[in-house]
Structures are given as structure tokens and as C-alpha cells.
Amino acid sequence: MNHIATTLDVNRIRKQFPVLNQEVNGKPLIYFDNAASSQTAKVVVDALIKFYERDHANIHRGIHTLAERSTKAFEETRERAQQFINAGEADEIIFTKGTTESINLVAQSWATKFLKEGDEILISQLEHHSNIVPWQLAAEKTGAVIKVIPINAAGEILQDEYLKLLNAKTKLVAVNYVSNSLGTINPVKEMITAAHDVGATVLIDAAQAAPHVKIDVQDLDCDFLALSSHKMYGPTGVGILYGKRDLLEAMPPYQGGGEMIKDVSFSGTTYNDIPYKFEAGTPNIGEVIAFKFAMDFIDEIGHEAIQEYEHKLLLYANDKLKKIPGFNPVGTAKNKASVISFLIDNVHPYDLGQLLDARGIAVRTGHHCTQPLMDFLGIDGTVRASFAVYNTEKEIDVFCEALDNIVKKFS
Template sequence: MQTATDILDIQRIRNDFPVLHQQINGRPLVYLDNAATTQKPRPVLNALIHYYEGYNANIHRGIHHLAEKATAAFEASRKSIQQFLNAAHPEEIIFTYGTTDGINLVAQSFGRRFLKEGDEIIISTLEHHSNIVPWQMLCEEKGCILKVIPVDDAGDLILEEYEQLLSERTKFVSVVHVSNALGTINPVQAIIEKAHAVGAVVLIDGAQATSHIDIDVQALDVDFYVLSAHKLYGPTGMGVLYGKKALLEAMPPYRGGGEMIKEVTFEKTTYNDLPYKFEAGTPNIADVIAVKVALEYLETLGKANVAAHETDLLRYATEQLSEIEGLRIIGQAKEKISVVSFVMDGIHHQDIGVILDQQGIAVRTGHHCTQPLMRRFGLTGTTRASFSVYNTREEIDRLVQGLHRVRKMML
């Protein structure tokens, strides 16, 4: 039976990623930190070079050839992302500087305009700090109340507890689609439906989901969805906020400056239409243009094929790591993406990371910007291995060998 790995030709795919072909400390690089950022295929790198070498210009305001060419490429990326998320309108796609920026935009614009003292905001124990701190800041400013959905020992949200938190006072729910620390895939469809039933607005943090899971914002009926390009084989410093058109139109601008205005006098300013109302200043033009190429690259691979390959890596890694004496996997949710987070008895996670790096193996160690989640499990941090389309079983074998060396050195 042909597997996804056979269909994809992983070695050919690896050849598309120049950064993978190097040695670290005299060993071939094994890059297992994809939940932090994915590497970039050559077509994406070429798109960046082509923009700067061929038609670097500011957009929207120029009438010369280069400006018009850059504007067309920039807006083509907006249309591409609209299709990727199945948004109803291109103006529902707002370019940001990343997921964190998108969440802050919603908190500071929607939150300041529509939330008031005593209103309740619900997040979850699985959240990245980026989906905690903006809501805490808003609660301090507006007098709102922050509530948290608990998580069970497997790393799944306790939905019965979520239902108990919901009431007519619930005005906003903001939860992660996929946990960056544990890999848990949350049942966001049910979360959204239950929130809407009490009249709450919902934001989903899709930073970790978009390269692994098909996203259809209309089918989800989600109000806001945020993502980062750099976790999707695209450049850093570029993200997307999707918002329902009616909500975005009702929200005030987040930043003031060029592009987001129609007319400025010293007495009064009138604001631009969507999406430009939220895109003040010169944007990250090259990186926005390159995102379209990243999405096209993923489409050529076939998202279902990528997901199947990554699922195989997750299963294999879980099996192999579970056989290491003293190693305990943290988070074994029913539905996961290709992330394995673990601790080793008597060995600090930072020491694990350092010794693995000496062997050319790149993993992430620490609290993964999820300190409340770590405290829930009684930990200060974990070691996290996260897999992408260009990873192989052989690299997992290298990880296992490296961890045996860690045990030998540290115990």
C-alpha cells in the first residue's frame, strides 16, 4: 500500500529547503523545532529576492509601473489567503505582523469599543501568552472578568467545565485551535457553537493549526481567526487577521497613519474602507507577496498528504520515545498535531536541549510561552520535538539516539 511518504517524495521536498543541508557541530542538522517556525522552501526565498530585485516599490499610492506591479502582487496575496481560509470577501483579510498582532488588534479595537465593566471573557489553560496577556490588559482597563477553561491530565479541554462558564455575561471567547506546547487539537466547532448560543463573539488562534489542518472560516462560523505566515512555510513578521465583515466595519482603527485614512484635516480625519482601515503605514510588502508562494507550495504537496505524513511521524515518535527509560510524554490528547512534548526524570529540559544541539538536533526547551499550562502539570518546562513535511523517521531515530546519550551523560 502506497503511503503519504511515498506520494510526497520527502527527499525531493527536503531539497527545496536550503537551510536543512548544513552541519551543526559536525553533525547533519536535524530540525525538529517546526512549532516555533517552519523553514522556507526555495520558491518562497526566490519570491523575496524577485520582489527586491525586480519591482521594489511602495503600494497603493503610486501610479508608476513598479508601484502598480507591487500593488497587484500584494493584493493577489490577499485573494490567495481569502481562498485558503474560504473567507467570503477579500476585505475580510487584514494583514498584520503576526498572530500576536492580530489578537492585540481585536482586543484593543473590538474590546475597547464593545466590552464593558462586568463582561466576561473566556480563554483556556492551553493558551500561548499572546492569547492571555492582551485580554488581561483589557480586563484591567475595562473592568471585565477573565475566566479559564481547565484542561485534563491528557491535555484535552474539559468541555463540561466550559459549558458551566458560559452565561449571558459571556461576551467574548478566545481559544487556541492547536496547542503549541502539547499539540492538542481543540474542538473549535463546538466551542464556537456554544459561545454563539449565549451571544458571545469568538476568536480562534490558528497559529499552530494552519499548516496541519484545513481551515474553513465560513463552515466554522468563527468571528475572528488569526495566523502567522512563518509557521506556514512563509516569512516571519507577517500574519493575518480574518474577521467577519460586519464586525470589522463596526470596529475603530487600531493604529493611525498613512493608508488607513480617506481624508485628514487638522480638525477631523475620516477613515478608509476595509481592509485598509486596519493597515496603517507601509506594510511588510515583500513578505506578504511571498506568502502566496508559500500557500501555492503547500497546495502542490497536497495538505492531506502532508497531514498523513506528519501523523505517521507523530505515531512513530510517540512509540519510540515511550520506550526510553525515565521519559514521560506530556499531553496525550485524543486529537493532536505532530508535536511531542516530554520530560526526563532527573534531567533539566535545558540540559537536554544543549546536549541534543551538540549532536546537531534542534528542539525547543522551556515553557513555550505557556507558563500557566506548565504549572497545571507541575512543570517549569518541557522538551518539545515538532515535525513538518520535510522530517523523516530517520531523524526521529537520531533524536532517540541523542536522548539515550543525554541519559548516559546526565545520570
């Protein structure tokens, strides 16, 4: 196998992540759990510390200097997020706790208002629980019906079957851009176009896509899109919901409280304009401010360079892993992000996870919050190794050698 040729200075990138420079169980840490949460870049941590040490104040309503500084930095992140996904305007960016809350916001607000009995919601077999359960709750409230878009054994959506499911009753299509379990990159632009042809609204779960794929919501023409900071080298507890202005303006508030109002009296309340209509209460101010620096970090490297490098890591790892006895990949889509799910004959995934952790290697085991997908595949779960821009082929070598040694002990 040829070594990875890249223009990226990975050593310089790794220096942005001091957490990687430690030992776990007496071994150098190898962090391959990036699909769950990537590590946080130092520039992000520094921004968070700066906020709490210098600028900590509530936003929007204060007129003192700290409040004005905090408000300015908070809104700069909104503008940065608009640029990052190429939204038409900053007001189409709603801050949430993450992808899960973003999807729930749409399911509780848009769906409750616009869905009725007999309407159909399409979700795929690949979805994370966070893009299943909110729609089940919405269906219970409205009488809508959920239809599941099938996939093949490789973990790819069956496009012909998807097109057959679309009809005049289809009011919402909610699918992920990239599968968290299998790494499948879905053809969401084509799916959005087909959904719009029957008058359906489309929500894209972009949690896994955001750190790997350049997102352009205007080019995609999606109606809603959700993502999370903690998948993008940023802090936890922060995400965004993008929505087209006309949809957001037509939706009722998701929660009541401060910031989402213009005027309150006991006889009634006038709601604020978007985006503030959906941002009740004091937000995660410091983390939102720091999130801007995570987006800057990604754009400084460039999505194209990141995707190329991570794809080479994926190919390198696949080539090494297939030589390990009993290795069975789970999810072999032609178009994949840097995620490898797999099983080893006669070794339980949890045992593999624990034995790898004993060697300082962090992977994820289990159903990855995709139990319906695992049921379809006829398995309880997998081992998942997911790579980020700071990972290296040397780490993959150590991982594969450790895995090979573990397998030999079980044989």
C-alpha cells in the same frame, strides 16, 4: 514499528529547503523546532528576492510601473489568503505582523469598544501568552472579567466545564485551534457553536493549526481568526487577521497613519474602508508578497497529505521515545498535531536541549510561552520536538539514539 508508508516525495520536498542541507556542530542538521518557526521554502525566498531586485516600490498610491506591480502582487496575496482559509471575501483579510498583532488588534479595537464592566472573556488553560496578555490588558481597560476554561491532565479542554462557564455575560471566547506546547487539537467548531448560542464572539488562534489542519472559517463560523506566515514555511513578520465584515466595519481603527484614511484635515479624519482601515503605514510588502508562495506550497502538497504524513511521524516518534528510560510525555491528548513535549527523569530540559544541539538536533526547551499551563502541570517546562512535512523517520531514529545516549550518561 512499521516504516512510514506515504505517497509524498519527501526527498523532493526537502530540496525546497536548502537550509536543511547543512551541518551544525559537525553533524547533519535535524530541525525539530517547527512549532516555533518552520523553515522557509525556496519558492518563498525566491519571491522575496525577486521583489527586492525587480519590483521594490511602495504600494497603493503610486502610479508608476513598479508601484503598480507591487500593489498587484500584494493584493494577490490577500486574495490567496481568502482562498486558503475560505473567507467570504478578500476584504475580510487584514495583514498584520503575525498572530500576536492580530490578537492585539481585536483586543484593542473590538474589545475596547464592545466590552463593559462585568462582561466575561473565556480563554483556556492551553493558551499562548499572546492569547492571554492582550485580554488582560483589555479587561483592565473595560472592567471585563477573564474566566479560564480548565483542562485535564492529558491537555484536553474539559468541554462540560466549558459549557458551564458560558452564560449571558460571556462576550468573547478566545482559544487556540492547536496547542503550541502540547499539540492538542481542540474541538473549535463545537466550541464556536456553543459560544454563539449565548451570543458570544469567538476568536481562534490558528497559528499552530495553519500548517497542519485545513482551515475553513465559513464552516467553523468563527468571528475572528489569526495566523502567522512563519509557521507555514513563509517569511517572518507577516500574518493575517480574518474578521467577519460586519465586525470589522463596526470596529475603530487600531492605529493611525497612512493608508487607513480617506481624508485628513485638522478638523477631523475620515477612515478608509476595510481592510485598509486596519493597515496603517507601509506594510511588510515583500514578505506579504512572498507569503502567497508559502500558501501555494502547502496547497500543492495538500493539507490531507500533510496531516496524514505528520501524524505517522508522530506515532513513529512516540513508539521510539517510550522505550527510552525515564521518558515522560507531557500532553497525551487523543487528537494531536505533530508535537511531542516531554521530560526525562533526573535530566533538566535545558541540559537536554544543549546536549541535543551539540549533536546537530534542534528542539525547543522551556515553558513555550505557556507559563500558566506549566503551572497547572506542576512543571517549569519541557523539551518539545515538533515535526514538519520535510522531517523523516530517519531523523527521528537519530534523535532517539542521541537521546538514549544522553540519558545513559546521566544514569
